[in-house]
Amino acid sequence: DAKTTQPPSMDCAEGRAANLPCNHSTISGNEYVYWYRQIHSQGPQYIIHGLKNNETNEMASLIITEDRKSSTLILPHATLRDTAVYYCIVLYNQAGTALIFGKGTTLSVSS
């Protein structure tokens, strides 16, 4: 079973920031937080990942709480093309381990 909890759906206006929360209260010290998204019928797309510190790349920012029990993915200026299912995944990044996908959050961006 997935070790994360996400809201099933969120709405966001185009041009505004989208803040997607994720709870992972049982995360262990060597597990990473990964975010992927999946646009309808396409393969999941990697967005960002982090261990303890906040991370930022060209797509998004990842804010991890100090106790690491929750995180927030931030899309700073959402566009219609950001409409997708967003998956938060906790992963021990070693051989043989797998991405365990939950139900994710369906983000709908509207104009």
Next chain:
Amino acid sequence: ETGVTQSPTHLIKTRGQQVTLRCSSQSGHNTVSWYQQALGQGPQFIFQYYREEENGRGNFPPRFSGLQFPNYSSELNVNALELDDSALYLCASSRLLPQGRETQYFGPGTRLLVL
């Protein structure tokens, strides 16, 4: 663009048949994982290969098998197809280094329909 390709994009088979799906990983990616995604569900892990050996498997029966080749390509084989095998099949590749595994990148998937 992830550099991971899959073929074919779509496939229709009948119950009881066998199917082979193919994946080409990024150069240098020594690990490939396969996932099954049924309609409306998240991807489910089937198995993972590292240096041509299976080194992790999800809750899938033995009629799901795989191969990994030295040229960064791999195959997923499914025997005795059942109606419930209808799904999107995804491969994801990554590099496994001594300090751990790098990020997994997915291909576009193969949509299999079993009639």
